[in-house]
Amino acid sequence: MNLRIAVVGSGAIGLYYGGKLAAGGRDVHFLLRSSLPAIRDRGLQIRGENEDLRLKINCYPSTQEIGVCDLVLIAVKTISNNELRDLIPPLLHQDTLLLTLQNGLGNEEFLAKNFGERRVLGGLCFICLNRILPDVVERYDYGHIHIGEYCREPEQRTHNIAETFNQCGLKCRLVENLGRERWRKLVWNIPFNGLSIFGGGIDTSAILKDENLHRSALALMEEVMQAASKCGFPLESSTPEELIRRTEMMGAYKPSTLVDFEKGKPLEIEAIWGEPLRRGLAAGADLPRLQLLYSLLQFVDRACQEKATDRQ
Numbered sequence: 001m002n003l004r005i006a007v008v009g010s011g012a013i014g015l016y017y018g019g020k021l022a023a024g025g026r027d028v029h030f031l032l033r034s035s036l037p038a039i040r041d042r043g044l045q046i047r048g049e050n051e052d053l054r055l056k057i058n059c060y061p062s063t064q065e066i067g068v069c070d071l072v073l074i075a076v077k078t079i080s081n082n083e084l085r086d087l088i089p090p091l092l093h094q095d096t097l098l099l100t101l102q103n104g105l106g107n108e109e110f111l112a113k114n115f116g117e118r119r120v121l122g123g124l125c126f127i128c129l130n131r132i133l134p135d136v137v138e139r140y141d142y143g144h145i146h147i148g149e150y151c152r153e154p155e156q157r158t159h160n161i162a163e164t165f166n167q168c169g170l171k172c173r174l175v176e177n178l179g180r181e182r183w184r185k186l187v188w189n190i191p192f193n194g195l196s197i198f199g200g201g202i203d204t205s206a207i208l209k210d211e212n213l214h215r216s217a218l219a220l221m222e223e224v225m226q227a228a229s230k231c232g233f234p235l236e237s238s239t240p241e242e243l244i245r246r247t248e249m250m251g252a253y254k255p256s257t258l259v260d261f262e263k264g265k266p267l268e269i270e271a272i273w274g275e276p277l278r279r280g281l282a283a284g285a286d287l288p289r290l291q292l293l294y295s296l297l298q299f300v301d302r303a304c305q306e307k308a309t310d311r312q
Contacts, residue, residue: 003027003164006069006091008084010035010059012129012256013101014075015137017145017170019046022057024168029066030059031087035134048139063090071161073123074100074111077260078271081110088115097157099123099147103189103256104271105182105279108150120150121158122178124185128253141250144171148178183228184235188243189272191220193257194293197300201262203252208244216289218244223287227280267301269294 007018007030014030022028023046032039039059046053060066069091076084088098092115099121100107111120127143145165149158154174165172175181195207195217207213221240228235247253257267273294280287 003070003161004068005029006063006066006072007031007075008063008072008087008091009075009077009080009101011075011077012131012137013125013127014073015044015131016046016127016129016139017075017101017125017165018073019044019053019055019057019137020170021164021168023053023055026164026168028058029069030057031063031066032059032061036061038134042135045136046139047136048142051139063087066091068093069096071097071099074098074102074107076102077266078102078104078107078268079266081107084111085114092119097121097161099161101125101145102271103268104186105275106271108178112150117150121147121161122150122182123147124175124181126185128250130254130259140253142171144173146173146175146181148175148181150178177233180228180233180235183224183231183233183276184239186272186276187221187224187228187235187239188247189255190224190276190290190293191217192247193255193272194220194297196255196258197261198293198296201258203254203258204247204250205252208248220289220293223280223285223290224276227276227283227285227287227290230283230285231279232283261300261304264304264307266305267297269297269301273297 005026005028007014010030010032018028018030036059043054043056072091098111098119101123108120108122124146128140130138132138147162148154153176162172162174192204195213196202199207199213207217218240225235260267277287277290277294
């Protein structure tokens with residue numbers, strides 16, 4: 001497919017996936033803000049085991065300058081979703097597709113409500129990345145990406161996008177049920193992103209090595225599994241064990257929420273913890289640990305943002 005692609009949200013995820021597509025010869029255009037001068041001057045670097053790319057990319061300060069595209073990769077933090085109401089329209093033609101790579105629940109629904117259900121695809125990025133400098137993305141584990149359509153089985157257009165990703169060295173597969181895969185990822189995101197903060201700013205390896213935190217992670221996983229099942233998305237009973245095994249292979253990885261917390265940025269609390277909690281409770285799930293974690297994260301996030309405001 002000769003797609004014209006826009007990337008909205010140029011943190012680690014957007015820069016990595018957009019950068020790999022650009023390196024594979026695709027026509028990719030990035031919306032950049034604070035990192036625009038650095039990347040225009042030095043280009044984008046993607047590095048990791050057996051990978052070291054430095055490439056010049058098409059980058060712009062506004063979506064008006066990018067213009068209409070065939071595919072939009074959305075990788076902004078979920079706390080910035082309201083900004084998409086202004087950012088997305090200049091990129092749209094009649095058949096433009098919107099592929100959200102965001103975490104948590106509710107993102108496809110937001111895009112469908114504002115831009116039309118037929119446009120919306122979802123992607124789940126199972127990869128360990130951090131942006132260590134404005135122009136440098138570090139990959140710690142290859143990972144993979146799953147994509148599917150919102151409220152539909154994959155159509156030919158989604159098969160074509162998956163093929164494009166694979167041709168550019170991005171291991172991509174289609175999923176028949178996007179909602180189930182969203183819950184599967186939450187089985188990992190909810191405990192490890194949350195416990196990394198309440199463990200005192202620790203990585204995934206430290207969580208697994210501590211007996212109490214390891215036990216807490218498993219208990220939270222079981223609650224998320226219950227919520228998923230009550231909401232109509234049952235997962236295999238082996239899912240927690242499989243995810244723990246994969247986490248052991250990551251080494252000392254800092255989850256994205258911990259990275260945001262350390263930088264004093266607002267946390268994606270509603271998408272990752274709040275919305276799954278609300279849906280699970282409404283469906284009749286018993287979620288005491290998730291409810292407590294959500295409340296504590298709200299308190300921590302408010303305190304951090306108040307401190308940031310005071311410093312200003």
